[in-house]
Amino acid sequence: PTIPRPLGIRFKEILGELHETIPHLVQKNQYNCYPWLIRLFEEIANNYTNKTVIFTDGSKNQQGAGSAIVVDGVVHSWALNPITSVYTAEQFALWKALVHIPVEPTNKTYLIVSDSLNAINAVKDIYTRDPLARLCQGCLVDLSEHNVRPVFVWVPGHSGINGNEMVDRAAKIAITGPRIDEEHVKMTDVQCHLKQKIIEIWQGKWERQ
Template sequence: MGTITGSFTPTTHTTGGKDKARDDIIHMLQNISDNRQPTTVVFTDGSALGNPGPTGSAAVIYEQWGSTEPFAVRKPVASKSNNYEGELEGLHLAIETLSRRPSTANHVLILCDCKAAIESVTGTQQVTAYNSLVHSIRNKLRSLHLQGHTIQFTWCPGHMGIPGNEIADKEAKLAAAEAANIQTNASWTRQQATKHIETQAHMRWDRRTKLNTKSEHMQKIAMNMKKKGKALGKRRTQININRLVSGHTKLNAYQNWKNPETSPNCPNCDAPETTNHFLYHCARYERERHQMLQEIESTYETYGTPAENRHTDIVTLAGMREDLTDVINTQMYRTFSQYIESTRRFDVLN
């Protein structure tokens, strides 16, 4: 795993291949959570549809890993460019976003799946390709360093099931699709065109991520969710289950991300109303929750599910487990539907 530590000094050794690098990344992130060290974690990516072709970039930012909700920013780069420029623009978008947003974490970990882009922005020599863009990134890195931030770059293998990287990849592809519709003016200089694209991206900076899940919840979804959700029962309940899985909920923690004037707390208790709070902790729904968990355990008993596989996370509740049979997944979905309907939490909100 190639890591640039200190302020942003490169270390080029990489051993063990992509599988080892993925395991190292997961271990590193787990250590950050276990040690409760305030750390901003950023995943970046770039994508070109055709290479050359419409190109986009994206960054997924966890302002404090393990304790704050993530948000994503993406940017269409050019109607015809390449993956490398997309990767550089992803780093630029991340660094510029961090520069504009106050952070309580002085340590920043940036994970990128392009070694060449990392080496370019952390080096000191003039580069041949995209020199202006690389120079801009380096200047912003120096500014962050002078503000007291320690920046660490780590190579993150792509398409290896690492949640933040997978989200950044999807967002970069969406940005590339948007770039296909960019109307360019032939009389513009490259700098003018880039400035125009950045201006459009900045107009969307306050748009919050579609995901309202904390790191642990997101990892469960990205690593375990293989099957499509069921389509049983009331349509409104189906919609609410899909929202709970994706994080697009009417719960107050997510609504606060969209509008800071909205209280993030549960209307029933003095705690942030996250998905986990609604499912597992809110005292108001203790009776309904107890009934749901009893029925889940009964289902596991009926079908002889091993103890180590008897989970109750959101993926299980939504009937999306790859390792469970369709019969069990269907029963889980129905039990979860009964819980949602019996709490009536979303009746008024929807």
């Protein structure tokens, strides 16, 4: 079998045939570990005296997907169906955080911390059709009936906040678990998976021509 040429070379050839050039692309900036980010989070958390902070995160790589939450330094993690997207993994972690909260009257505030603003916003969308967002909304309804109202807090990823770094590592480790803890997967993830497979098949046929 012949070794296919690097994708970058083939891409340049295709651009030449199309008489197209790639303009300068906007670079993706990574959040740095700025001390003021940590202080800001601490100020928000300190507004609540009687509180439990639940850090959440999801991870995805070529091996699979995983989710985790960290509550009072204790890690809870799950290996997900390998075709699960990182967005779904983030949502799954939010749902598990809500499930973790006792459905009983309390004067304690639960802060649910996530670095996925999209996942948080999906829960806030009352018209969403996303099944995991709806599961989260159902939990919120159950909790509110017992006067428990969790507070969602967004933090940038890799911002140096200890709990956030811990849950990030836990979600990555969960991927390597010996078994899949959650086989269910969203239809949107199935569609993306099948689309990728079709592209790979097309790519293979194109390379063999």
